């Protein structure tokens with residue numbers, strides 16, 4: 450078997466469930482926007498700035514990794530800036546061969562210059578629409594769904610959940626909580642999750658990244674999350690016996706039995722210290738055990754990565770071929786928050802025919 454090359458992976462259709470809008474700006478755009486508002490940056494060229502983000506995020510701790518977002522959030526405070534960033538996000542993902550993406554951001558972080566929450570959401574949704582239309586015109590169709598994130602240390606999750614329902618027919622497909630995990634358990638936002646369940650809505654929760662099993666357990670069994678953002682620490686509930694057979698604890702078994710999607714983000718996990726290296730990333734074990742594994746970018750800017758690069762890293766580390774790459778892609782599509790018939794159409798009309806040709 451010849452390993453899929455980077456160029457081939459770029460051409461293959463890919464599905465992405467976990468990507469932060471404020472973690473994926475083009476460095477040149479940050480420079481432009483910062484100049485307009487007089488925001489001081491740690492580097493003066495696109496190359497230098499890109500390298501700075503990766504180096505600063507390469508910190509071994511989620512808290513320090515998150516500090517780098519101060520610079521991206523600072524330049525995303527006007528409707529024009531939000532529109533530009535969202536438009537470029539759709540174009541960049543489409544250029545990388547992503548055909549379906551759920552992109553998330555926290556509206557509450559974009560109010561510093563006087564925008565209201567609805568204005569923030571509308572600017573981003575418009576930007577995604579514009580970028581997707583341009584990408585389609587260039588022969589690279591992409592469907593972008595938006596997830597609204599509430600910051601777990603703050604107290605606006607109910608408001609943001611309501612916002613996600615208000616815009617559910619205009620491009621918002623779900624809800625999430627993000628930010629530092631230790632000390633901010635999912636149940637802090639239980640009222641928001643219960644509200645969303647009553648609204649028949651979908652949500653994912655960042656859990657099991659910088660904190661372990663209790664966070665995953667709460668996200669699923671108290672809050673009712675449809676998917677786990679990262680969820681990588683579920684391996685703490687898997688043990689190998691003397692013969693090397695893996696046995697699953699009750700929580701890990703539940704996650705696998707219920708086909709709970711894991712939004713794994715290999716490079717990001719190495720940077721925050723959630724995994725020692727790509728080669729030692731639990732994705733290898735979780736795939737072997739047939740958990741519903743998906744591959745994601747998390748923050749393309751902070752990790753200097755793309756969907757194609759994450760897949761290429763896995764091909765290199767684990768010897769994966771087209772069968773595995775198709776499996777990751779179909780898993781993601783099955784786990785998407787858009788309606789079932791639309792997921793099926795992408796799987797059957799776009800993804801499977803393309804991988805059949807590549808294999």
Ligand SMILES: O=c1[nH]cnc2c1ncn2[C@@H]1O[C@H](CO)[C@@H](O)[C@H]1O
Pocket residue numbers: 469470471472511515518522553554555558598627628629655658717747748
């Ligand atoms: O991997 C992550 N874990 C937890 N929080 C994150 C991660 N990546 C980004 N954010 C946080 O989510 C906010 C909204 O997009 C970002 O501003 C960042 O603070």
Ligand SMILES: [Zn+2]
Pocket residue numbers: 467469627655678747
């Ligand atoms: Zn994330």
